[in-house]
Amino acid sequence: MNKKLAIAAAAALAVGLAGCGTGGQSDVSTSGGATVGAATSVELKVWSIELSDNEKAAMDELVSEFTTANPGVTITIEQRATDPHKEALRLALGTPSFPDIYWYWEGPGLGGELVGQGASLDLTPYYQQYGWDARFGDSVLANITQYGGYHGVPWTIQGEALFYNKTLFDTAGITKVPTTYAELVDAADKLKAAGITPFATGGTVNWYVMRLLDSLIETTCGAGLADQINTLKASWAGQTCVNDSFTELKKWADNYFNDGYMSIDDTQSNELFYTGEAAMALQGSWFDSDVKDNGMDLGAVGVFTFPTGTGRLYGFGEGYYVSATTDKADLAAKWLDFITSTDKQKQTAGMFGALSVNQAVQPDATNPLNQLWPAIFSNATGMYLNNDQNLTLANTTEYWRIQNAVLTGEIAPNDAGAQFQKFIDANG
C-alpha cells in the first residue's frame, strides 16, 4: 500500500515534468455560412484573435451576407486568445492545417516575423485588381508595404493618445490641453497638488506601462533616433536620451501613477479613470467604446496626443493576411474586398475600431469620441509603433523586465539601456 503510494508519487513527478515541455490551449469557435451543393462547396478558413460579442455578431452578419451572395462558399472563423493564436500559427505554418487567412498585428516583431517566414502571400495583383491602394490610403498602407510588396489587407488602424477627464482638469486649474512635454508634467503636478491621481495605469500587464515608456523614448530621443534604437539599428547603451526616458518613467511612477499600480491590471486601473479617480489614461482608439460602455459622461472626456514634440502619433495596425500556400487566394481576396468595402465598413462602423481603414468611411457618429480621431490622425506627421510590436518576443519580455525593475528600484534608470543592450547582444 505504502509502496504503491510512493510509486504513484513518482508517477506524478514524471507527469508533471513531462508537462513542462508542452502547454498552450485554444478556445475555438466557428461561424459559418450555408453550404450549397456539396460537390461545388469550398471552405475558407480564417484564424482570428478572440472577438468580443459585438464584434462576433458583426462578423457573423458579414459571413452570412457573403455566403448568401456566393453559394457554395463556407467561411469558418476560428478564434483564439492572444498567445494561443500566435502559437497556433507557428505550429501550423508549413502544414495543411494553416488557415487560408490569418489575422495578425502588422508590426515587424509580429506580422513581420510571419512574413519573413514566408507565411504571407504578396497581394500586389489583388491590390491592382480591386484598387485597394485608393481604398486604404498611404498612412494605413505603410504597415502593409513595409516588408516589400503588399502583405496583408488592413483591418484596423489604432491610434493611442491621452484620454483625460475635463472635469478633473478644471478642478486642478488646468486651462488648456498640454501641447509640450513640460506642460504635460506641469498638468500632472497641478492634478497631484489638487489631490487627484494624474495617471491611471496597471503594472501586471506590462504593455500598459510600456506605452508611457515608448512615448518618453519618442519624446527624449526624437523620431529618428527612436526608430533606430527601437528597431535595434542603434545601440540602447550609452544613449543619454534612453537614460532620460527611464528617469522620466521613474518620476512618473513615483509621483503621478495611481497607488498600487504595480499590483493591478488594465481592467482595474481603467476603473479609476471611469470613476473619476484618475485624470488621464494612455489608451487607444478602441477605448472610446469602453468609456461609453462604462457610463462616463462623454462630453467630459477629451483626447490629446502625447506631446512628444515629434508630431508623430503612437499606434499600430492590424490586418488580415492571406496564406502563401492557400489554393483559394482569389476567394480570400474577394472576401477581404467584401469586408473592407465602403458599404460593409459603414455597416460595421465603430465595431472593430474608432476609425475605418477605408478612407471613404466616416467614424461612427453615435460616440463623440470617435469623431476626435480623424483630426488626430490627419495632424500627425507619421506614426511610432508600440515596442512590443517592434521587438521580438524574447526582447519584449526583457524590455518589460527592465522597465519594471526601474520602477521598483532594482535597476537604476541610467543602467537600463546598457542592460537591455547587453541582453540583445547575448541573445542575438
Next chain:
Amino acid sequence: MRSHVPSNQHRRRSHGIHRHPVLSSIPYLFPAAVLYGVFLLFPMIQSVWLSFQKWNGFRTSAPEFVGFANYVRLFTADPVFWRATRNSVIWVVLSLAVPMVLSFVLALGLNRQMAGRNLFRSVIYIPAVFASITVAAMWKWIYNPQYGIVNETLRAIGRGAWAEQWLGNPKIALYSIFVASIWQGVGFNMVLFLAGLQQVPHELVEAAKIDGANAWQRLTAVTLPALRPTLVVVIILTIISSLKVFDLVLGMTGGGPAQASQVLALWSYQQSFSNHVFGMGGAVATVLLILSLALVVPYLTWSLRGEED
C-alpha cells in the same frame, strides 16, 4: 487417479512460468508500457533533445543543433534563470516547512472526537478542489491595493501604514503568492495525514499512555513513526508540486514584477510559448527535471529501503 498424476507437459508448463515470470508478464505490461513511452518518456526525451537545439517554433524552420549553447546562455546570460531557480528552491523549502506542519497540526486536531469535526474538515479541504487559476483570481482581488480585503482590514483597524502592494512589491510578491498556495494546499495534506492517523494502532497509543508517556512523547515515539509511510508520500508530493508550481504564479503575477516571483516551471513555459525560444525553454525544463530527480529520488530510495528494513 489420472487427476492426481500431473502430465509431464503440465509440469513443464508450470515450471516454465515460474522460471520466466518477467517474460510471461510482458503481454500484460505491453499496453501500459506503450502508453507510458508515448505520453511520458517521449515528451521528456524530446524536451531534453530540444534543449540542444535552436528553434523558433516554426515548423518551416528546422531546429539547429547548438550543443550546450543554450545551457551556457542560461547559466551566464539569462537574467531571469537564477532568480527563478532561487524562487523555486525557496518555494520547496517553505512548502516543506509551513503548510506541511500546518496540515499535520490540523489533522491532529481534527482527528479527535469533537462537535462539527466533519464540517471543519470539509471547510479546510474545499480550497483544494478549486482550480489554481480560480484561486489566483480570488487572491488577486484579496490583495488588491485599493479594494482588497487585506489592505481594507488593515486600514479599518488603524494599521493603514501596513497596507502593501502585496503583489507589486518585488520583495514580497513571491511570499504573497505562497500564502495563497498554503490556503489552497493545506487541506489536501491534512486529508492524507488524517488517513495516516487512522492507521496508527490505537492499542499502541493506549499502551504508551499507561506507561506514563505524555502527549509529546506519544506523538514523537508512537504516532510519528507509525505515520512514516504517509510522511514519505506527503513530502514527495509536496516537493513535486512545489517544483511544478506554475498556475498560481501565472495567474497572480505572471512571474512579475520584473520577474521577481518567477519560478522555473513558469519560466520554461514562457521561454517556449511566449518568447518562442524553444531551446531555452527545453534547457530550463531539463534543469528542472534534474533538480526534481536530485531531490526526490534519493529521498524515495532512502524511504523505501527503510520501509523494507
